[in-house]
Amino acid sequence: MPILWLILIVFAIAGAGFVLARARALACTGGEIRGLHSLPSYYGWNAVMKSLVPACGLLIVYLMVQPFYVNGIVSSMIPDSEIADGSSRNLMTSEVRRVAEGIDLAVTAQYLSDDHLNTVEPDILAITEQLKGAGAIITGTITPTILTAAQEYRAVTATGLVYITILVIGMALSGVYWAIRQISPAFRARNVVERGIKALLIAAASIAVFTTVGIVFSLFFNTVEFFRIYPFTDFFFGTNWSPSFSGRGGSSELGVLPLLWGTLFISIVALAVAVPIGLYAAIYLSEYASSRIRGIAKPMLEVLAGIPTIVYGLFALLTVGPLLISVFGEGGVLGVSWQGGGRAVLTAGIVMGIMLIPFVSSLSDDIINAVPQSMRDGSYGLGATKSETIRQVIIPAALPGIVGAILLAASRAIGETMIVVLGAGAAARLSLNPFEAMTTVTAKIVSQLTGDSDFASPEALVAFALGMTLFVITLGLNVFALYIVRKYQEQYD
Amino acid sequence: MTDLNTVFAHEPRVKTSLLTQDEHTKKRNAAERRFKSYGIAAVLIGVFFLFVLGFSIIRSGLPAFSNVVIGVELTLSQEEFDASEKELFKTKAYQSLFNAAVEKTVVEKGISVEFDNAAIERIMGKTGGTIRSHYRDTQSDLGKSVTFELPVASRVDGYMNGRVTRDTLQDSRFLKLSDLDLVDGLVEAGVIRNAFNWNFLTGADTGVDNPGGAGFGASVVGSAFMMLVVLCLSLPIGVAASIYLEEFAPRNKYTDLIEVNISNLAAVPSIVFGILGLAVFIQFMHLPQSAPLVGGLVLTLMTLPTIIISTRASLKAVPPSIRDAALGVGASKMQAVFHHVLPLAMPGILTGTILGLAQALGETAPLLLIGMVGFVARGYPDGFIAGFTEANSAMPAQIYTWAARADASFYEKAWGGIIILLIFLLTMNIIAIILRRRFERRW
Numbered sequence: 001m002p003i004l005w006l007i008l009i010v011f012a013i014a015g016a017g018f019v020l021a022r023a024r025a026l027a028c029t030g031g032e033i034r035g036l037h038s039l040p041s042y043y044g045w046n047a048v049m050k051s052l053v054p055a056c057g058l059l060i061v062y063l064m065v066q067p068f069y070v071n072g073i074v075s076s077m078i079p080d081s082e083i084a085d086g087s088s089r090n091l092m093t094s095e096v097r098r099v100a101e102g103i104d105l106a107v108t109a110q111y112l113s114d115d116h117l118n119t120v121e122p123d124i125l126a127i128t129e130q131l132k133g134a135g136a137i138i139t140g141t142i143t144p145t146i147l148t149a150a151q152e153y154r155a156v157t158a159t160g161l162v163y164i165t166i167l168v169i170g171m172a173l174s175g176v177y178w179a180i181r182q183i184s185p186a187f188r189a190r191n192v193v194e195r196g197i198k199a200l201l202i203a204a205a206s207i208a209v210f211t212t213v214g215i216v217f218s219l220f221f222n223t224v225e226f227f228r229i230y231p232f233t234d235f236f237f238g239t240n241w242s243p244s245f246s247g248r249g250g251s252s253e254l255g256v257l258p259l260l261w262g263t264l265f266i267s268i269v270a271l272a273v274a275v276p277i278g279l280y281a282a283i284y285l286s287e288y289a290s291s292r293i294r295g296i297a298k299p300m301l302e303v304l305a306g307i308p309t310i311v312y313g314l315f316a317l318l319t320v321g322p323l324l325i326s327v328f329g330e331g332g333v334l335g336v337s338w339q340g341g342g343r344a345v346l347t348a349g350i351v352m353g354i355m356l357i358p359f360v361s362s363l364s365d366d367i368i369n370a371v372p373q374s375m376r377d378g379s380y381g382l383g384a385t386k387s388e389t390i391r392q393v394i395i396p397a398a399l400p401g402i403v404g405a406i407l408l409a410a411s412r413a414i415g416e417t418m419i420v421v422l423g424a425g426a427a428a429r430l431s432l433n434p435f436e437a438m439t440t441v442t443a444k445i446v447s448q449l450t451g452d453s454d455f456a457s458p459e460a461l462v463a464f465a466l467g468m469t470l471f472v473i474t475l476g477l478n479v480f481a482l483y484i485v486r487k488y489q490e491q492y493d
Numbered sequence: 494m495t496d497l498n499t500v501f502a503h504e505p506r507v508k509t510s511l512l513t514q515d516e517h518t519k520k521r522n523a524a525e526r527r528f529k530s531y532g533i534a535a536v537l538i539g540v541f542f543l544f545v546l547g548f549s550i551i552r553s554g555l556p557a558f559s560n561v562v563i564g565v566e567l568t569l570s571q572e573e574f575d576a577s578e579k580e581l582f583k584t585k586a587y588q589s590l591f592n593a594a595v596e597k598t599v600v601e602k603g604i605s606v607e608f609d610n611a612a613i614e615r616i617m618g619k620t621g622g623t624i625r626s627h628y629r630d631t632q633s634d635l636g637k638s639v640t641f642e643l644p645v646a647s648r649v650d651g652y653m654n655g656r657v658t659r660d661t662l663q664d665s666r667f668l669k670l671s672d673l674d675l676v677d678g679l680v681e682a683g684v685i686r687n688a689f690n691w692n693f694l695t696g697a698d699t700g701v702d703n704p705g706g707a708g709f710g711a712s713v714v715g716s717a718f719m720m721l722v723v724l725c726l727s728l729p730i731g732v733a734a735s736i737y738l739e740e741f742a743p744r745n746k747y748t749d750l751i752e753v754n755i756s757n758l759a760a761v762p763s764i765v766f767g768i769l770g771l772a773v774f775i776q777f778m779h780l781p782q783s784a785p786l787v788g789g790l791v792l793t794l795m796t797l798p799t800i801i802i803s804t805r806a807s808l809k810a811v812p813p814s815i816r817d818a819a820l821g822v823g824a825s826k827m828q829a830v831f832h833h834v835l836p837l838a839m840p841g842i843l844t845g846t847i848l849g850l851a852q853a854l855g856e857t858a859p860l861l862l863i864g865m866v867g868f869v870a871r872g873y874p875d876g877f878i879a880g881f882t883e884a885n886s887a888m889p890a891q892i893y894t895w896a897a898r899a900d901a902s903f904y905e906k907a908w909g910g911i912i913i914l915l916i917f918l919l920t921m922n923i924i925a926i927i928l929r930r931r932f933e934r935r936w
Contacts, residue, residue, distance in 0.1 A: 202737055
């Protein structure tokens, strides 16, 4: 791990710089701290900052750019004629990378020597065998082209490493030198260091923005790529979802409508469970319950929100599904045989509803509590009972907030993955029967991206288009919900 | 006046008392009671769901912690060892040696049940591998008598745990009805018994054909490495971001942009973070697939908004007088924040961080996309750095892997895994609550 060593060396230089600069600062006023503008350790930190930041920055830039540069060289070395059927330039390049890593491994394990590899006509078969013996992952036999490309890859990487090591260490050292040269009693070290820290804080805060940008870009580019090979009218208006599993495209029908319908249907079932229960629970807990009952019941409901979704998924698959079959299935309690399998819209919907109960109840609870007491008192003064007050005064006053809470819950339901992956089934269909298995956008993202199909095929790329659809829908719902909640809050402040 | 009197004179005033309720009041009171009972019912339903969930987890998960073992003394000579090592199917050779030892035990214990050699083979689980690796590691045991406690076949396990009964069992090449007589005899003799399944806590995952030997330990280690990445990244970044936004940020467009982004990221579905991880960390940066490092990075981005929101709340809770006092004695703004405000806000920040980590620990969907399923974690990582970069599983991913397998014996393991996962979450939450109780300050 030479890169790791490099990082350690840079840190050591920075540490030495701290000690040196601090001592130097103290020395330049003869050990009298009050003669300095800043505390002595600020001079030390100044040295640390000046050596670490440029050196690490350079290293990061190198690590990001280097793979592209080397890949470019390697891929230009492979002639078109060498690319076998069913393969692509990208696959060949990664094969070269694997071979190069294998050779590195073999050379360190002394299975192979560099001299042996550099002979004019190396024995390809023997080398393949030796690489496999060294534990390298090599899919096929190596061709001479791949071997020369791999050797070139290793050479370029090795020289690159030498240059970057010299540059980075040089930069760290000159940073320390610069910081030490700056030291004088009047040098405002604290202000410099604090500006640096502030820049660091801003960078940390910007990560949220970069994450959003990263999400949008990774979805956007792959979605554009997908629409280049698959017409977007077929995607948005197609009513049939049947990807071919060959991974080579062509016969796949990738219409998003059945998935959207499945998502919507399951979310509706979930909300039909969660909204009445959550809302009544919130009303009871905020208006009727004594503080003791509230203190017990509220945390208990909130435990439901803290349980990981995989647990709910398993609960749907192994407990609720069989239970529903024993009620609605063949030979069930009702004797109706509506439900064929455990995985169904109803299964996933009910379990998702349970998960959303605390979400609806605690949000609505806050909103109901925010309704001013004077409105309740006014209603009681006119002779209304408690339930009349709630129904005719409090709920209407809290309605925008409650709608916002329900929209937020809906956005959670739409984005939920594990429950539908395990509980809803895999068949995409447009149907109104809640006892049938259906599938959702999230479940299909998982199934399209966890197979071994090639990333360039429409079957894999469609997952990014689905992700984009999901992202836009949930984001829209959230923005809308927050807008409603904000608007409501202004009324009483 | 006279008009009014004449109007009311026609309708004699009904004398009512406040102590007796008329029809209308009764109706209103009934509606009141009904409404209240709906509320109680809703709360009870919620609590009921919680109990059903807890009950089904414990009932289905506890069997994973015990397994049915067969305890037999085996004496292997050097010659037998050498002979077995020369065989083509080495584990098979050991297995037949062990089966012979079982047969001997059956005869010794005087169990009077008809059986053949194939019956023993059907009862036994896959034992050869364990025996072989034991003797290869400790060759000094050759020639001595060693007691092996090895798991039985999964169907016999099911018979002992009530999953399979004599009524439901169909004769097949896996288990015949007559074999159960032999099992009963062995149980009475104390050869087959229930034991605590240490392997489930410490072991690693097995292939699809050996549910009995599957363990959760390796994925706990994988999760631990992942949480280490999340902690080391999200705590400093989250605190730095919150300090900037709460203490230094001027009100401008860029600050607003950051704020909007944070609140939106908190609501982005977790699967989208998985797509981000796949596209950026694996496709673009070529980081290793299924590695805890990548999982940790994705979960860091996911928990950052949670941590930032709770950290900002605890920074806000520190009264401005603290800052003013620090500034008053000549501290710079940076010093006031780092020397005074931050230490006072630390308990709140840690509580928020632990809760964020607990949320990250249970998150599954993003891990599916970065390849943490479909990969069988057969062992522990060998070394600290390898723990981050080598493919491994994580607790929720392991549970999902087991739940997705066709063999129903793995479901029990999945529930058992859930118990372990929930114990971790519970511990983290209790620590957070204790931290909050002990160090929370009211100003």
